[in-house]
Amino acid sequence: MARSLAEKRQADEVLFAIGDASADRHLQRRAKEGQLIRVGSGIYVQHGTAEEVEGRIRRNWQKIAAYAVPGAVVSHLSAFAGGITPSHEVVLSHPTRFNRRIRYPGLTLVLMKGPGPQPGDLRLGSLDLYWASQERALLENLGRSSATTRATRDQVEERLITCLNANKEAGLNQIRDRARELAEPLGAQTHYEVLNGLIGALLSTHSKGVLKTKAGLAIAQGTPIDMARVELFNTLATALRTTVLPDLADVAGQGSSRIHFAFVESYFSNYVEGTRFSVEEAESIVLRNQIVAQRPKDSHDILGVFNLAYQTETRAIVPPVGDDFVDVLQERHRIMLERRPEVNPGHLKLDANYAGTTEFVQPSHVRGTLAEGSRLALAIPEGMARAIYYLFLIAEVHPFADGNGRLSRLVMNAELSRSGHSRIIIPTLFHPQFVDCLRALTQNGRPEPLINALSRVAIWCAAFDYKDLATLVSAMRRANAFEESPAEFRLLNADGSRAT
Incomplete structure (x- = not known):
């Protein structure tokens, strides 16, 4: 049974040891035979060129992060950048595993200290991995971490402006209320005061000295139109x-x-x-x-x-x-x-x-x-x-x-x-x-x-x-309505004549 399970997983780009001795030995044998490449503890990738291996790892970064750091939260700059940052990093918050980097070909997991999932954080499918809520991401990116792991102050302001235009004043007030509840468990009371100041400036005409971006300074002129x-x-x-x-x-x-x-x-x-x-x-x-x-x-x-x-x-x-x-x-x-x-x-x-x-x-x-x-x-x-x-x-x-x-x-x-x-x-x-x-x-x-x-x-x-x-x-x-290839079929009318 263990071997059949391993056979069933061969089509996957990335394979993981699962604690089953027979199945895990099968992965090890395939790696020795050159079919797989071991890229980390218990993590194997289908063999290929360096570029192909890196591509497979990046496409499956969520599975890898969930396996390597179960219970982690995609946070800081990664929560703003859609996961992988421009420097090919994924920033993760974890309460006990932090201040380290786990490197794979073409991808680095950056582990930072932070609480596990909080209210509003979204679980990524069935994986033991979570995505920081918008409020959590805003607070974390206003911190003093490395510039490669957090968004800039201007990027935070721009995100708030987008939220204001998308969901009006009520949307920003909701963000402020939820962020206030998260400030203590995140240890981000100081960051909350900064966020509160930005939101207050956007919701009033007294923004001089607080807002920095052109978009922020233009908010008082009304809702922009394309x-x-x-x-x-x-x-x-x-x-x-x-x-x-x-x-x-x-x-x-x-x-x-x-x-x-x-x-x-x-x-x-x-x-x-x-x-x-x-x-x-x-x-x-x-x-x-x-x-x-x-x-x-x-x-x-x-x-x-x-x-x-x-x-x-x-x-x-x-x-x-x-x-x-x-x-x-x-x-x-x-x-x-x-x-x-x-x-x-x-x-x-x-x-x-x-x-x-x-x-x-x-x-x-x-x-x-x-x-x-x-x-x-x-x-x-x-x-x-x-x-x-x-x-x-x-x-x-x-x-x-x-x-x-x-x-x-x-x-x-x-x-x-x-x-x-x-x-x-x-x-x-x-x-x-x-x-x-x-x-x-x-x-x-x-x-x-x-x-x-x-x-x-x-x-x-x-x-x-x-x-x-x-x-x-x-x-x-x-009438060929359910067909998918216009090169092979023509849409017909109900009476059989040609429609297009």
Whole structure:
């Protein structure tokens, strides 16, 4: 049995001794035979070039840290830098193991003295490793540790500014309250006074001499807006006002049709974002509430989108324009991803995010840009035109760490349902083309591809009969909706003719 366990783990990039004599000897033999490289006590990496070995170690740094220093907390600069710092270090706090460095090829674990997990620290999956809460990280980075292990004062200030723009004054007050509770167990009372002073300065106009960054000194001027994005939104709005769009009545607004449309909407919206189940598994989750035991978070993602697409209080209600638009978006994001604390559901992003070479709106500008962009929606005809605009607004700002695509499609459909029009799903086969059309507007300022693509797929969706789920799924299979390769398949209409 021990040997079979070792065989089963051979596909892993990094392997660990587990205290089973037979299995551990098997790892040692493989290392002697040159199949594995021992990089630390009980830690083995698949053989390769020096660059390959370093890459494997960095990709698996969380597993290695949990094995080498169980119960440690990713802290200080690492909690700000996403784990590995620019100097290829991971800073860990531990109550009994500290003031030392554990070196591996391409990675060093820097152990600092600090308490174990505190309220708010996030456990990293099933690993015995934790991530410092935002409040803990702020306090620790205001300490006097080495410059290579902590963020600078300006970086701390910039993080607070991002939090202020993302979650308004209430967000900073919440950080201050939680930090106050952590100050004593962390031994960081002095650091708390510094943090309290920074927050106080940001929340008042009396910031002279306290704030140092340009962004901090500009806070009193109001919530910043990404004006280049607003110009892009205006380009789309102008095109939408002058384009003739399909006027498709809602084909699945009541009864079983409404349930089945919401089901396929949730299925496709999650599938193209990487949450992949078979149709049968998804049907059991949504229609029979049978959560897949091995994938509870993915199961709840399916349910989250379904509920927002089906329930009366969200299906046909668009967030109000202005500052309230952001608040309602946050609430729907919280509902959609409430079982994924690692993506901070309900809270705006704190770090920049990207799609390829495209950098989305900076965290500090998210709230202002969404509020301003939503106001522009009122100058666009209701229904299809305004729905397309809402989709692009949210997708282009990308206000959350995860779930932006799903949320953008839900708000698009809320506008369609509110105005009595048929909702839109993006079938798997059409998704690459849809993304290309988004990119054409983002990078080249061309709105026509996106408008045309969504118009065509709206007509495609409205042609199916949603009364019987089995018949619907069969019809969509014949239309190649579930296929993934546009090079091999073409999307067909419900009647078998070519759709795109």
